[in-house]
Amino acid sequence: MTFADAPIAADSFGKLNAGGLRLGLVDTSDRDAFAAWIQADSRGFHEGRVAEKQIDEQLQDVAYRRTTGVWDDSMTDAATPVATVSSWPTPLTLPGETSVSAWAISSVTVAPTHQRRGIARALLEAELRTAHSLGIPLAILTVSEATIYSRFGFAPTTMTADLEIDTRRASWTGPAASGRVQFISLEQLQSVGRGVAERARRGVPGEIELDDYLWGRLIGLLGDAKDEAKNLRAVIYHDAAGAPQGFALYRLASHATDFAAHTATVEHLCTVTDDAYAGLWRYLLELPLVTTVSAPLRSVDEPLIWQVTDSRAVRTTHRRDHLWARILDVTAALEARRYSAPGRIALDVTDRLGFAHGRVLIAVDATGTAQVSPLDGLEHNGEAPADAASLALTVNDLGALYLGGVSARTLVRAGRITELRPGSADAVDATFHSPATPWLSSWF
Numbered sequence: 001m002t003f004a005d006a007p008i009a010a011d012s013f014g015k016l017n018a019g020g021l022r023l024g025l026v027d028t029s030d031r032d033a034f035a036a037w038i039q040a041d042s043r044g045f046h047e048g049r050v051a052e053k054q055i056d057e058q059l060q061d062v063a064y065r066r067t068t069g070v071w072d073d074s075m076t077d078a079a080t081p082v083a084t085v086s087s088w089p090t091p092l093t094l095p096g097e098t099s100v101s102a103w104a105i106s107s108v109t110v111a112p113t114h115q116r117r118g119i120a121r122a123l124l125e126a127e128l129r130t131a132h133s134l135g136i137p138l139a140i141l142t143v144s145e146a147t148i149y150s151r152f153g154f155a156p157t158t159m160t161a162d163l164e165i166d167t168r169r170a171s172w173t174g175p176a177a178s179g180r181v182q183f184i185s186l187e188q189l190q191s192v193g194r195g196v197a198e199r200a201r202r203g204v205p206g207e208i209e210l211d212d213y214l215w216g217r218l219i220g221l222l223g224d225a226k227d228e229a230k231n232l233r234a235v236i237y238h239d240a241a242g243a244p245q246g247f248a249l250y251r252l253a254s255h256a257t258d259f260a261a262h263t264a265t266v267e268h269l270c271t272v273t274d275d276a277y278a279g280l281w282r283y284l285l286e287l288p289l290v291t292t293v294s295a296p297l298r299s300v301d302e303p304l305i306w307q308v309t310d311s312r313a314v315r316t317t318h319r320r321d322h323l324w325a326r327i328l329d330v331t332a333a334l335e336a337r338r339y340s341a342p343g344r345i346a347l348d349v350t351d352r353l354g355f356a357h358g359r360v361l362i363a364v365d366a367t368g369t370a371q372v373s374p375l376d377g378l379e380h381n382g383e384a385p386a387d388a389a390s391l392a393l394t395v396n397d398l399g400a401l402y403l404g405g406v407s408a409r410t411l412v413r414a415g416r417i418t419e420l421r422p423g424s425a426d427a428v429d430a431t432f433h434s435p436a437t438p439w440l441s442s443w444f
């Protein structure tokens, strides 16, 4: 048994079955069955019918994922599922450049003909049970709406910012890069850039490993972006020793009346070193005939703001949640990351679905490594040790704190977390702080 064919959670199956619906796995080697699922997924996101060549791409690159559907056998088109979800385990980078296996969930759709009768709830609960039964300590997703997933124990754990830069005001003041920027075809980038992206993601908490499909889509060679790829330009940065250390993908759009006022939209900018970061940003800001550089989905803590003459020329046009996390196994999740300060923290975690419910003690040593033990065990007699910080919180807020990008003090002020001992939020913030700002630079 693998993650892809692990049994469907009986509880969710029974609930949907009672309503005349069938929850099951798609045999992704069966082209017709998988194609029907792909069409349902696309329809669920209000996208067009998927072309045969895109179905072929998904057959090749997405078939390995766990692919779940819900069928209504009373429908005229009974072969097309009325609901979809896709999931797979992926390494998630954590503070301290460690990583954990996370259950990525995507393609959650319910047909408008079948909405609001508990299908998504059954699917999500089934996903969480499956991940938990496979020993995966947390689930992650990127969301269409911020209103859906809290009820399942998820919370935003990385934030993102859309930037817009007025290049007439933003002259470069950052360091001079040692290497050089050159154009590269998307096909060349597909192989050369992959290693760069992989090295970059290992240093940033919140990044995941991109599978072949996500990588191909990111660089415009697969999926919806394919037809638009002709407008994409790719540049790669090699350091002084000739090693690739970053790349950027951007597209140019002309101004309606002023040819000297193009907009460059940075679809992706990925760097391993600060030197590559400086080299690529400077290149983008100095593009001829360009007055606006638009950069969606950036980190909320970009050094760029400190590298131009006028920091107000770099505007954040939108700041929002991006990666959501749902802890399923508190001990495994918390022991996987590294911490910024030693200390002892007692957590009283509430989880309506039960997975993470309970009281634990986190003991962080001088190396930043944690040991987590149940507080209800005999050793602690149910009491938090006198020297421990102590908080009561929901599993959602534990997910929000997990990568160190959201502060416990803020969540206490928001009335979401309760300090059981004064000063506990500050102690948690010192310990959970991540030196690298958490960020996920793509969608999945």
Ligand SMILES: CC(=O)SCCNC(=O)CCNC(=O)[C@H](O)C(C)(C)COP(=O)(O)OP(=O)(O)OC[C@H]1O[C@@H](n2cnc3c(N)ncnc32)[C@H](O)[C@@H]1OP(=O)(O)O
Pocket (backbone or CB within 6 Å): 044, 045, 105, 106, 107, 108, 109, 110, 111, 114, 115, 116, 117, 118, 119, 120, 121, 122, 141, 142, 143, 144, 145, 147, 148, 151
């Ligand atoms: C990870 C991802 O894939 S994100 C993508 C999510 N999918 C989309 O945006 C595609 C378009 N939307 C849809 O396909 C559907 O409307 C879904 C998946 C959002 C919801 O499916 P449904 O089967 O209608 O949801 P279901 O009936 O199970 O509702 C479960 C709960 O969520 C709530 N809910 C459902 N949709 C929404 C919404 N859009 N906003 C807020 N709450 C919602 C319901 O009220 C219900 O609440 P409760 O159980 O706490 O009382």
